[in-house]
Amino acid sequence: MTRGGGSPPPHGPIVSRDAATTRATAPSSMHGAILGYRAEIARSDALIARYALDDPPLVTPDELPGEITTVRDVVLHVIEEVARHVGHLDIARELLDGATGLGPR
Template sequence: MARKRRPCRCSSRLSEPACWPSSTGYDDQCRHSDAVIARTPLSAPPQGRHPEPMGDELADLRGIIMHVIEETARHAGHLDIARELLDGRTGLGPR
């Protein structure tokens, strides 16, 4: 069930995640994934086949979750590198 999108009342469209065009869809997908994970044993095999050669490595929900974590970390790293190239700031910076 899709939620109705709230109107953006932000002074700047990028100032609030609720105003990001993909925010609502991403949140919906996260809730759906959480529900599937909550009702599925970690040892459950995937429904269907993964088209890539590594499909055999994704033998259960545990492997699929680890794959998603690894891919998220990899892509977050790519974004961090792009940000470093844009602003020159590296590392954690001041806290």
């Protein structure tokens, strides 16, 4: 990605071409999972703050040609992925406890 002025960042690309081999490690507890997720949020926030939303990415994942053309597209893609996975978790939870919807009102 570039910073407003068009020069490449000194720390390298934010988006890795190596997404297929990037793997998360399993946390040892729920507390560890929450801490890890919060650390990733802080890391992402710090990276995104360095760029304007209309800046182009320095690298685009091979599996998303033409879809990711700005930092805004990267952010929207992450939002879509998180929402999709949260939906999957909600389906699994519903299968386990039978509760659906918002519950009693």
